[in-house]
Amino acid sequence: MTASAANPPLNVLVLGGDGIGPEVTAQALRVLRHMQAKHDLAMRIEELPYGNATWRATGHLMPPETHAAVDRADAVLFGAVDSLDRTGMPAEERARGSLLSLRKRLGLFANLRPVRTERALDEVSPFKPRTLAGVDLCFVRELSGGVYYGQPRGIERDADGRRRGVNTHIYDEDQIIRAARFAFALARGRRGVxxxxxxxxxxxxxxxxxxxxxxxxxxxxxxxRLDHMLADTCALMLNRDPKRFDVILTDNLFGDLLSDAAAGLAGSLGLLPSASLSAPRPDGRRRALYEPVHGSAPDIAGKGIANPLAAILSAAQLLRWSAGSEAAAAELERAVTAALEDGARTADIALPGEAVLGTAAMGDAVLARL
Structure with missing residues (x-):
């Protein structure tokens, strides 16, 4: 698809981040460039530094050139961030370059976290195959409000000198309406629940x-069809009857917790992608951030053993929601399924005695099936 004034190329910013982030993002980027060429997608891709290693090297968690690239980006392909490894980092630098501030800067409000089971991994999941068969659900997590952004917040001391932590859970109805309208529309295009x-x-x-x-x-x-459910009941039903769910709409905190818990259905956090979207702009495009649900996993960083499939599937979400190519997205998702069906396994999804692939080799396995 040739770019034009009416249809400019999609500006994609790649931020590997911390820990295993750069390793898995490198495989996602390999696959994304392959699909860009194969489907003639008009994308302009740039990679820039971000994260704790960048701060230690430059004094900036997000250097000025990365800040500028964020402002012009249509989509960000993100790896992972280690928010705990920031000893000595000034509070203002932490706030200015944090993932929360990045989401706010991009205007993101709807976090999509699809969970789909692969029959080839039935034995990897702790659940019985009859529970897993046919699970295909999507969380819509409201991303701009709730306890992660509410004020006041912080650690303070009371009159007796005791410390206390304060977080405020707050929502206004406009935030709820925006997320709910998106989730209803998504459900309307799926199974209608x-x-x-x-x-x-x-x-x-x-x-x-x-x-x-x-x-x-x-x-x-x-x-x-609308069902209301309490968060603790939802946690139980994700274990007992996950097939009942189509689209799950929930707030920032519950969406974070419940979607991570649902990774047990898939077999590993290393299989779950996400897409965070803004409201449509005048040109119809949404600004977006795509990232695996998993964290930076510093214990295995640099070993070349991390599972890149969540990052690769996040690239599929980018193809769907930002590049506007459902065909490319579906093709990539089928390639991941085919690789798993043919026995490709990283350490987190391998049974005892099964051959294990490293991060790059799993990227090779997906590319081979494309």
């Missing part, structure tokens, strides 16, 4: 969440 998850029984913000989602359903999405 939305499960809205909250703690309306003990949290005022949860009670508001339920009221707002219910009203939006009545006004705009009566063709979609």
């Amino acid at each position: 939305l499960t809205s998850v909250d703690k309306a029984n003990v949290m005022e913000a949860g009670a508001l969440w339920r009221q707002v989602v219910t009203a939006l359903h009545q006004d705009e999405f009566r063709d979609v």
Whole structure:
């Protein structure tokens, strides 16, 4: 697809980040460049430094040139960040370059975390095959509010000198409406079932969440089935009957926790991608950030053994949501399935006695099937 003034190339910024982030992102980038060439996709890709190693080398978690690239990026392909390895980093530098600030800067509000089971990995998951068969769900995690952004927050001392930690869980109805409208529309294009998850029984913000989602359903999405569920019940049902779920809408905190827990269905966090999206801009494009759900895993960083499939599948999300090529995205997802069906395994998804591939070799296995 040739770029034009009406259809400019997609600006893709690649930030490997910390720990295993650069290793898995390198494989995702190999695959993305392959699909760009194969499907003639108009993309302009640049890689720039970001993370704790960058701070130690330059004094900046996100150097000025990376800040400038973020401002012009349509999509960011991100690796991982280690928010705990920041001893000595000034608070203002930590805040200015944090992942939370990056999400806010890009205007991201909807975090998609798809969970789909692969039959080839039935024995890897702790669940029985009959529980896993047919699991295909997607979390929509509201990303701009809740306890991660609420004020006041911090560690303070009371009048007696005791320390206490303060975090504030807060939502306004516009934030809830925006995320819910996106989730309803997504469910409408899938199996037509939305499960809205909250703690309306003990949290005022949860009670508001339920009221707002219910009203939006009545006004705009009566063709979609709406179920309300408490967060603890959802955690249980993800274990007992995961096939009941299609799209799960929930807040920032519960979305983080529940989607990570659902990784047990897939067999590993190393298999779960994510896409974080903004509202559409005037040109129709959404700004976006794509990253594996897993963290920086410093214990295995540099060993070449990390599973790159979550990063590769995040590149598939980029192809779908930013490059606008459902064909390329689906082809890449099929290639991952084919590699697994043919026995390609990294250490996190290998059974005892099975041959194990390193990070780059798993990237090779996916490319071979493309």
